[in-house]
Structure formats: structure tokens, C-alpha cells
Amino acid sequence: xxxxxxxxxxxxxxxxxxxxxxxxxxxxxxxxxxxxxxxxxxxxxxxxxxxxxxxxxxxxxxxxxxxxxxxxxxxxxxxxxxxxxxxxxxxxxxxxxxxxxxxxxxxxxxxxxxxxxxxxxxxxxxxxxxxxxxxxxxxxxxxxxxxxxxxxxxxxxxxxxxxxxxxxxxxxxxxxxxxxxxxxxxxxxxxxxxxxxxxxxxxxx
Amino acid sequence: xxxxxxxxxxxxxxxxxxxxxxxxxxxxxxxxxxxxxxxxxxxxxxxxxxxxxxxxxxxxxxxxxxxxxxxxxxxxxxxxxxxxxxxxxxxxxxxxxxxxxxxxxxxxxxxxxxxxxxxxxxxxxxxxxxxxxxxxxxxxxxxxxxxxxxxxxxxxxxxxxxxxxxxxxxxxxxxxxxxxxxxxxxxxxxxxxxxxxxxxxxxxx
Amino acid sequence: xxxxxxxxxxxxxxxxxxxxxxxxxxxxxxxxxxxxxxxxxxxxxxxxxxxxxxxxxxxxxxxxxxxxxxxxxxxxxxxxxxxxxxxxxxxxxxxxxxxxxxxxxxxxxxxxxxxxxxxxxxxxxxxxxxxxxxxxxxxxxxxxxxxxxxxxxxxxxxxxxxxxxxxxxxxxxxxxxxxxxxxxxxxxxxxxxxxxxxxxxxxxx
Numbered sequence: 320x321x322x323x324x325x326x327x328x329x330x331x332x333x334x335x336x337x338x339x340x341x342x343x344x345x346x347x348x349x350x351x352x353x354x355x356x357x358x359x360x361x362x363x364x365x366x367x368x369x370x371x372x373x374x375x376x377x378x379x380x381x382x383x384x385x386x387x388x389x390x391x392x393x394x395x396x397x398x399x400x401x402x403x404x405x406x407x408x409x410x411x412x413x414x415x416x417x418x419x420x421x422x423x424x425x426x427x428x429x430x431x432x433x434x435x436x437x438x439x440x441x442x443x444x445x446x447x448x449x450x451x452x453x454x455x456x457x458x459x460x461x462x463x464x465x466x467x468x469x470x471x472x473x474x475x476x477x478x479x480x481x482x483x484x485x486x487x488x489x490x491x492x493x494x495x496x497x498x499x500x501x502x503x504x505x506x507x508x509x510x511x512x513x514x515x516x517x518x519x520x521x522x523x524x
Numbered sequence: 525x526x527x528x529x530x531x532x533x534x535x536x537x538x539x540x541x542x543x544x545x546x547x548x549x550x551x552x553x554x555x556x557x558x559x560x561x562x563x564x565x566x567x568x569x570x571x572x573x574x575x576x577x578x579x580x581x582x583x584x585x586x587x588x589x590x591x592x593x594x595x596x597x598x599x600x601x602x603x604x605x606x607x608x609x610x611x612x613x614x615x616x617x618x619x620x621x622x623x624x625x626x627x628x629x630x631x632x633x634x635x636x637x638x639x640x641x642x643x644x645x646x647x648x649x650x651x652x653x654x655x656x657x658x659x660x661x662x663x664x665x666x667x668x669x670x671x672x673x674x675x676x677x678x679x680x681x682x683x684x685x686x687x688x689x690x691x692x693x694x695x696x697x698x699x700x701x702x703x704x705x706x707x708x709x710x711x712x713x714x715x716x717x718x719x720x721x722x723x724x725x726x727x728x729x
Numbered sequence: 730x731x732x733x734x735x736x737x738x739x740x741x742x743x744x745x746x747x748x749x750x751x752x753x754x755x756x757x758x759x760x761x762x763x764x765x766x767x768x769x770x771x772x773x774x775x776x777x778x779x780x781x782x783x784x785x786x787x788x789x790x791x792x793x794x795x796x797x798x799x800x801x802x803x804x805x806x807x808x809x810x811x812x813x814x815x816x817x818x819x820x821x822x823x824x825x826x827x828x829x830x831x832x833x834x835x836x837x838x839x840x841x842x843x844x845x846x847x848x849x850x851x852x853x854x855x856x857x858x859x860x861x862x863x864x865x866x867x868x869x870x871x872x873x874x875x876x877x878x879x880x881x882x883x884x885x886x887x888x889x890x891x892x893x894x895x896x897x898x899x900x901x902x903x904x905x906x907x908x909x910x911x912x913x914x915x916x917x918x919x920x921x922x923x924x925x926x927x928x929x930x931x932x933x934x
Contacts, residue, residue, distance in 0.1 A: 349927040350927045351883050351927055355882065370580070370780055370781070371581060371582060372580070372585065373580030373581050375782070375785075376781060376782050376783050376842075377781060380781050380844065380852070381844070381848070382845075383848055386848065386851060432581075434581060434585065435586070435588055437588045438585050438586070438588055438591065441585075441591060452662070456661060456662070456866060457862070472556050472560065473556050516554065517555045575780055575785070576776065576780070576785065576786060576787060577785070577786050577790065578785030578786050580785075637786075639790065642793045643791070643793055643796065646790075646796060657867070661866060677761050678761050722760045722761055
């Protein structure tokens with residue numbers, strides 16, 4: 320079980336780091352800026368969760384594997400940025416996969432630390448969306464997650480909520496994890512391909 | 525006593541969440557963005573304080589009541605945003621009330637965790653202004669608290685300092701809390717109605 | 730030894746606070762905004778490090794000396810801002826000195842708390858660059874550390890890495906500290922005076 324969670328967590332870190340490094344290249348940052356944005360995007364969600372649930376030092380600080388994953392992503396993007404446009408769509412898919420993995424692993428870790436079910440679901444969502452928010456704040460733009468274009472955090476919350484429900488009702492572990500991650504991925508995928516979104520308030524109409 | 529503090533804390537959370545949700549509606553965010561900004565504005569001040577004084581998990585994470593208060597505020601604003609303009613002035617008053625409550629409850633909580641008097645006053649101020657700063661960073665504008673337009677953080681610092689003085693000199697609890705919150709509210713109110721402000725350095729004159 | 734580290738830490742806090750207060754004056758903030766930016770720039774790097782390594786409450790919260798240093802810097806800048814242009818170059822030198830001190834003290838503190846060598850070097854770098862990043866986020870611009878203009882975080886990482894190597898190989902303490910800080914300062918100085926920088930990816934060429 321722990322192995323499954325660790326693999327999901329490291330894979331999520333890698334794909335988010337790819338998205339951070341790509342944003343850095345688009346901003347024409349130097350090699351260090353690319354590495355910083357890769358690290359921040361890949362780990363800030365989990366670090367925030369761990370600080371909030373009192374699990375310090377956070378996993379991403381205590382275990383060098385996380386930093387190494389983001390470094391690998393930075394290297395891949397730095398030397399492969401000419402191909403970024405060509406693989407744009409797969410990147411969005413990987414990003415959805417990262418969101419799904421983090422939403423589930425973050426929720427389970429919060430439950431392990433005794434956080435209540437409702438707030439554990441929120442912590443799972445924070446794990447999923449935190450890295451991307453930090454990436455956008457660092458390049459001084461409004462976080463994409465707040466903009467009313469795509470179903471993003473809601474997909475994470477759906478996945479983390481299903482994880483909480485499964486854990487509360489004692490469903491078998493592996494199927495629950497896979498279903499919850501799959502639900503998040505499905506919602507995000509439909510948002511990307513079919514434009515699913517949430518209602519926004521209408522002003523001045 | 526604890527009941528008084530809890531009521532003040534939850535009331536402050538609610539009114540700040542109202543201001544965050546209102547900013548989100550003005551930015552035309554979707555229903556999730558409204559909920560996120562309501563939660564961040566209502567709880568980040570207290571969460572920051574708790575992380576800094578070592579009280580993890582923070583109250584707003586450990587107790588679902590805080591998240592529920594911000595959710596209620598988001599719902600109120602999401603469905604009532606057509607009336608936002610009409611109640612602008614009361615919102616500013618509620619915001620001042622929230623600032624006053626958080627400055628006092630944040631200071632007392634820091635003292636309870638063994639923080640020194642000077643830094644406890646700073647922590648009270650951080651509790652009061654943290655949520656609004658996060659709200660502004662998330663929508664990529666310079667935090668209002670830094671702009672030289674209004675007496676805001678200074679009012680919070682006055683309230684938290686009076687709380688520290690009262691606690692140090694063993695004044696009776698309830699009157700101290702009410703006087704400190706009242707001082708903060710009075711200063712903020714005069715800034716809003718009479719334009720009280722601090723001096724700014726003059727450049728190029 | 731502890732005395733040396735404390736002196737370096739407080740001196741670094743002061744010079745960074747000077748840079749934060751100067752940025753605040755350039756943004757025409759009021760006296761409180763100047764004090765907030767001085768405090769944030771001087772202490773956020775160390776506070777972030779302490780929160781991440783689980784050393785709460787952070788030094789800068791537990792010991793009022795840090796806040797007093799930033800207050801002193803704010804007062805100096807607030808009343809001396811007419812001379813800011815004249816001392817611009819010395820300020821950049823002081824800033825490089827602060828970066829060097831924080832990179833070393835942050836690394837040693839992380840090692841003291843049992844962080845692994847690789848991540849201790851990262852924590853040293855975070856201590857050095859955190860304050861400046863927060864300063865820039867608060868005034869809603871992209872952090873200077875991310876912009877491909879100057880060797881900055883890389884200099885900090887070089888200093889913190891040398892500190893880790895020295896600590897791992899049991900080199901004598903004081904020379905190691907001075908050499909590591911000196912390396913960071915030299916790299917930053919050459920970046921300022923000779924334009925040393927890292928390669929950036931080339932797009933559309």
C-alpha cells in the first residue's frame with residue numbers, strides 16, 4: 320500500500336514539475352529559475368499539506384527523492400523545450416494525472432495524521448492545487464485555478480472526497496484509490512476536451 | 525472566556541470570508557474561485573499565526589467549523605452578489621469588526637503558546653491582516669494593507685498591543701478584550717470615515 | 730560558534746530589511762508598509778526554513794531581536810530615503826553580504842535539525858532567497874531571483890553546498906563558514922560587477 324502511495328506521489332511530483340519548468344521556459348527564465356519553478360510546482364502542494372497537518376519536516380524536505388524528481392523534470396524541459404509546443408496536449412494530460420494522484424495521496428496522508436474527514440478532503444485538494452497556485456504567484460499572474468475557465472480544483476475535491484468516503488466506509492484500499500484518482504482524472508479530462516465548467520456569477524446582466 | 529474567544533474568532537472568519545468572496549465575484553471567478561477566496565481570506569491569518577507559533581494542525585484545519593463559516597459566506601455572496609454594491613459600506617464596517625476580533629484573539633492565542641509579549645502583539649496583527657494579504661496576492665494585486673490609503677494594520681497593532689498590556693498587567697479579561705477590540709475598531713472606523721492615515725515618505729519633493 | 734552564527738544571522742536580517750524598506754519607499758508606501766516590507770524581507774527566509782525543518786516557533790518569532798533589527802532598518806530607511814540613490818551601490822553589496830550570511834547560517838541550522846545534506850543545502854538557499862521573493866510577491870512583481878539577469882540564488886546554493894561539504898568532512902568550523910560565505914559573496918559580486926550569469930533557454934531562434 321505504502322509503495323503504491325509513494326509511487327503515485329513521486330509520479331505526481333514529476334509531472335507537476337514538468338508543468339512548472341515549462342512555464343519558466345515560456346517566461347524565458349534562466350536555468351536556475353527553471354529549477355526553482357519545477358521544485359515549487361512539484362512540491363509546494365505537499366509541503367503546504369504537511370505543514371498544515373503538523374507533519375514536519377515535510378516529506379518533500381525530509382526525502383531528497385522529491386527534489387531529485389523535480390530536478391530531473393527541469394533538466395528534461397530545459398534541454399527539450401523546443402519540443403514543448405509539440406507535446407502540449409500530453410502535458411495537459413500528465414498534469415491531470417498529477418492532480419489526480421496528489422488529491423488521493425494528500426487525503427490519505429491527512430487522514431493518517433488524524434485530520435477530520437471534511438478537512439482531510441480539503442487537504443487533498445490543497446495538495447493537488449497548491450503547486451500550480453505557487454507557480455502562478457511566482458510569475459505574478461492570477462492563479463489559473465481561480466480563473467473560471469476549467470474544472471480543476473473541483474475535480475481534485477471530487478477525488479479527495481471519494482477517498483474520504485471510501486476510507487470512512489472501510490472500502491478495500493487499492494480499488495478506492497484507483498477509483499478516486501480515476502474520477503478526478505475523468506472530470507479534468509472532460510473539462511479539457513468538452514469544456515465542462517462550473518457556473519460563474521453574472522454581473523451587470 | 526474560551527466561549528467569548530471562539531465566538532469572536534468564528535465571527536471574524538465569517539466577515540473576512542465575505543470580503544474575500546466579494547473580491548472573487550468582482551473578478552468574475554466561478555463558484556469554486558469564490559469558495560477558495562472566501563476560505564483563504566477567512567482563515568489564512570489564523571493559519572499563519574498557528575504555523576508560526578507551532579500550534580499545528582491550525583485551528584482552522586483541525587476544526588471544520590471554520591471551513592463551514594467560509595462556505596456559508598461564499599454561498600451568501602454567490603447568490604447575493606447583486607446586492608453587493610448596495611451593502612458596500614456595511615461590508616467595510618464588518619471588515620473592521622473582523623480585524624478587531626482577530627487582532628485580539630490572535631494575540632491571546634500567541635500568549636497562550638508562550639510567545640513573548642512583543643511578538644505576541646505582532647502575531648495578533650498578522651492574524652488580522654494575513655487573510656486580506658493572501659486574498660490580494662491570489663488575485664495578483666499589491667496587498668491593500670501595504671498601500672498608503674488607510675489606517676489598517678496599524679489599527680490591528682494598536683488592538684493587539686493593548687491586549688498584551690492588559691494581559692501583562694493582569695487586567696480583568698472581558699473588559700480588556702472588549703476595549704482592545706474597540707480601540708482597533710475605532711481607529712479603523714475613523715480611517716474610513718475621516719481619512720485618518722499614517723505619514724508616507726515624500727520622494728522627489 | 731553560536732555567537733558567530735547569531736551575529737551573522739542578525740546582520741543578514743538587518744541588511745535584507747534595508748533592501749525591503751527601500752523597495753517600500755520606492756513604491757511610496759506609508760510608514761507601516763515600510764516596516765512590514767522590512768520585516769518580511771529580513772525574516773521570511775529564516776521563518777520559512779524553520780517552519781519547513783520543524784523548528785517552531787521560528788527564531789524570528791521566538792526572539793524579538795530579529796523584529797527589532799528590521800524595525801531599526803525601517804527607521805533608517807524611512808528617515809534616510811533621500812540618500813537611497815546615493816548609496817545604491819553599497820546597498821547591493823550589503824545585500825550580497827546578507828545572502829552569503831543567510832546561506833551559511835540556514836544550512837547549519839538545517840543540519841542541526843537532522844535534515845539530510847542535499848536538502849540542508851536547499852534550505853540554506855531558501856533562507857537566503859526567501860525574503861527577497863516575499864518582498865517581490867507583496868509588491869506584485871515577478872521575484873527578481875527568477876529573472877535571468879543576475880547570478881543570485883546560484884551563489885547562495887554554492888555557499889550552502891560548500892557549508893554542507895565542510896560539515897560532512899568535518900572541516901574546522903570557523904574557516905568553513907567564512908570560506909562558504911566568501912564564495913557566495915564572490916559569485917554575487919562578480920555577477921553585479923562583471924555580469925556573470927547562467928545560461929537561459931533560447932526560444933524561437
